[in-house]
Amino acid sequence: MELDFVKLHGAGNDFVFIDDFSGTLELTKEQIAWLCDRHFGIGADGVILVRRPNDPACAAYMHYINSDGTLAEMCGNGVRCFAKYLVDYAFVDPGDGALAAETLAGARPLTFSVDEDGKLVSATVDMGTPRLAPDEVPTTLAANAVSPYGEAFVLDASVDSPWGPFSFTCVSMGNPHAVCFLDDMRALPDELFADPLAKSLDTLDLDRVGAFFENHPVFPEKANIEFAVVQSGGIAMRVYERGCGETLACGTGACATGVAACLSGRSGCSNEVHLPGGVLTVSWGDDGHVSMRGPAAESFSGHVRLPL
Template sequence: MRVPFIKMHGLGNDFIMLDARVDAVPSIDKQIASALADRNTGIGCDQLILLEKSQLADFKMRIYNSDGGEVEACGNASRAVALLHGSAASVETNGGLITVTPTDNGARVDMGVPSFDWQSIPLEYAMDTANLPLSWEELTNPIAVNVGNPHIIFFVDDSETIGLDRLGPLIENDPLFPEGINVNVADVRNGAINLRVWERGVGLTKACGTGACATAVAAIKGGLVTSPVKVHLPGGTLDIQWADGQPIIMEGPATESFRGTFEWDDFA
């Protein structure tokens, strides 16, 4: 059967969107998600997004990384979903309920309240997530936070000098993180954050919305910046607003690239 798809991106973090609210989509597994995501033999993407009907919200968003693994949240995809849906909506994700609202320049997303509890990250054992006594070469004393998915944040003098393509997979797959972790390296300049992210199950990406949220929360909580704060990523800039005990508000662009169809059996 031929299945329609929509290719979208948020600051270069790109997605294959499958809308099962409109058209029937066969069951997705790790093999077909990774095959579709392959940039040489598939359509190519960082994440495959499946929209489904929901009994808890206006609809559900399921997220598959390019390695085929299903994950809990994706901030950039949330903005793309807002643009695709065309109006404000509540969205069920595996990381919890969020709300999305299209804006003139993209979308505004209520990402929910972050968690700093070690069990919700999760970590293998109890630690102070605001100052983890850990190091991987020059990366030391990170902060851990869950914003729907797990993140570890390192504040450094210059994020561009860090070999994240080498250190990222080492940290992502450390036994301390039983479900893996997204790795963020950031520096603060002139009240704004410069950020690079190694995404769990994807690798280096041009932008990571949840990474921007997690890093902004860590920086605000640590007194390094004030809210709202601009987070500069290789693909562009996001605006993040947060206060202790409140939900994270993310604003930024999203873009539809093109539409097409594919033969399901070619990838199953």
């Protein structure tokens, strides 16, 4: 099989885009894994098939597949890149300044800005309202707090691990998130850090601890696991994404972390979230909706022959 593709990224979270408006392309898990492989394939955190929408109010449908071949309901960085693909490749008029993207989590309206050549450079996405009820995240952890909107939710709930208990606040942004604020790094075991004498978010062994909690039984559909530190200039965050491991950025994770920081009183409801790949601006508005602003960029395009 031969395919044309475009590789795009949002703050380092990268995706292989393929035009499938005909709706005829079905890729196997092995083909997805090959496309995402950074040594033998193109290299990406996931593959996005651009398909004809079912909702006539949407410009197109974003069919997002993680690097392990599993479907994802929503991807915040992916939907900004999706908008860039639609604008830059003439599915949407650059002068429109707005579009709606159809996802498995529903329609996501967004506005965008373009450069002098009419290419999209950044977008602000209405990510909808966070879902907090444990059965909607989903998690088997019991609700122990009530949000300003009257919804019972899981706040700083303790979950055991081989390295002691970690506390998680659970939020769904159309996909499940569990946010752990590392308020006291010194209390964590030395073995979880590359340098025990310089414990920090940057030196945390995320591959080990993130993978453990992603697959923990309290998250029946697995979960995206965020570790965060609230600082004077915003929130620093790293994420272990369900289905692909650590990524340089996660849009829904940044939104979930902003919501969790606000719910727990660690910050206000508007934050700059600092990720290894860049900065996303997240706001939880009075209307209950979360907005996320960030960049989208094209890495390269090409033609590939799948060996499988």
